Amino acid sequence: MSVSQPSSPPVREAPENNPFEAMLARFDLAAAKLELDEGLYKILQTPERELKVAIPIQLEDGSIQVYDGWRVQHNSAMGPCKGGIRYSPYVNVDEVRALAAWMTWKCAVVAVPFGGAKGGVCCNVRDLSQREIERITRRYTSGIIDIIGPDRDVPAPDMYTNEQVMAWIMDTYSMHTRGIHTGVVTGKPWGLGGSMGRREATGRGLLTMVREASRVKKLDLAKATVVVQGSGNVGGTIASLLHEIGVRIKAISDIDGGIVNESGLDIPSLLAHIEKHRTLDGFEGGELVSNEELLHMPCEILVPCAAENQITSENADRLNCQIIVEGANGPTTAGADAILDAMDIFVIPDILANAGGVVVSYFEWCQDRMGYFWEERDVNTRLHKSMQKAFRQVYRRTRKHSVNMRTAAYMEGIDRVAYYQKLRGLYP
16 A cells, blocks of 8 residues: 655535535545545545445335435445435435545544445435335335445434334345344334434434533533524434523524524423424424524524535624534535634534434444343443543644644544554455
8 A cells, every 4th residue: 555645635626515525625634634645545535335226116106106225335444334324305426425424434533343334315205105115215225235234334314214214124134134133224113122322312422512512612501502403303302401401492493494582492392392293383482583594593502403504605604603513414514614713613523523323323233233232321321421532532633733623523533544444454
């Protein structure tokens, strides 16, 4: 393997609407800071495998529809690939590539022995029945079955997928392989090899990040206000956990818009309303606002837990917060990073902030392989220790190299993956 150094990092103009190019722009910056070996640079920026599958199913009305599905495995130097599967009408191969790479760095940042992968199916679950979603899931699983497995690639839930979808994948894989393989996916229901605490893991990891960031910035959480973009599993969980410890949640949103109450929202009532009605619409505990207005509200802490590309070069200068904790994958574009730096906003990047999910996914995978399951308090204690340790390691890099938290997190992840890649060498 070559040990020469690139004379200068490549210049990459990252379109803000292309998450993979944005990921590579940040990769370039961190690689240059690390003076990464040129050969390793080429290996680590390139996905190892990309599989596209056609998913033909018969809909309830008898018609045939064909959906596109992907599974991208970015890097397996540290172990079996790991990453969620999302069902979205907007999913495309560049998005899946970016998410797979982010999973590589995310696993490395929190020292979980997995590589990075991601999957997606281009469909709108709002237009599909439960039976149609099951058909899509089982056909998609059969299409990618040759490259997944407990020792190869372990999927998990992501946007618009859940425990039930993971149960269908596990069952389909097990039927094909003539065995019971609970370790092929994580995020499963408790009775099928799932882990206690898995559903809330990403939100609990965010809570640790909020506390650590507040410590660094000397912010009194008891006097802070928080805005949460997104009220799904991640957004709802972090809002609930913060509310439980007395933090004022000023605003929260769903896909259609947000709701604000300057005195603080009644989060338990709000989440109960969403559980019943599947929307914030009709909740009377605050005033309606748009998702755009919600991002610009004055607050101490902003927690974006929705989709990619929410904070861009066009709106970043209108943010009015001290800390951003990225609960979603890729909520901030590369073009917005310099603006946020200039505004002295302390950003905890996605590959660190929302890594709680993959940490507990690793715990679930371990429990499946042992056939022995932990109490929830043990899961939560180990999760907190892992996230706290990762935050402090990344923060030390910011001080040592005079970089922001995102660049430091990329450096931490890339450095660790490069170390294992170099140890393994090239085959043949």
